[in-house]
Amino acid sequence: MQTPEWRRPxxxxxxxxxxxLCVIGFSWGGWVTGSxxxxxxxxxSKTDLVAALSLICIDQSTRDPLLAARLAELKAASVxxxxxxxxxxxxATMPGMTEANxxxxxxxxxxxxx
Numbered sequence: 001m002q003t004p005e006w007r008r009p010x011x012x013x014x015x016x017x018x019x020x021l022c023v024i025g026f027s028w029g030g031w032v033t034g035s036x037x038x039x040x041x042x043x044x045s046k047t048d049l050v051a052a053l054s055l056i057c058i059d060q061s062t063r064d065p066l067l068a069a070r071l072a073e074l075k076a077a078s079v080x081x082x083x084x085x086x087x088x089x090x091x092a093t094m095p096g097m098t099e100a101n102x103x104x105x106x107x108x109x110x111x112x113x114x
Contacts, residue, residue: 050103053094057108061091075113082109 025031032040061067066089074085083106086092092105 046103050101050107053101053104054107054111056094057086057091057104058111061086061089061108061112064089064091071112074109082106082113085109086112 061070064070070085070089074082077085083092083102086105086109087100087102090100092100092102092108094101094104
């Protein structure tokens, strides 16, 4: 079967157009693969969860009878050890949990010391 002469340039144009569309879409268009989208969503959900739990940590700190002394100690401590002080105070241990969350403790310490 003979193909018309005009079909070959049209097919080449469509093929190169599809390749160009993919390159432009993934480079500048904001397209992502499914695994990248899952990874971004998981990272954002962790960030949002830590932000929400740090508010609970701050609320728990306001109920501490030794708040003034512990806040002074927290502000005097180095940035790197502040999270450990919040864990030691028990503020980063969420209700119903037995262990403190280190990321929540760091976020809480940043908000309390700042």
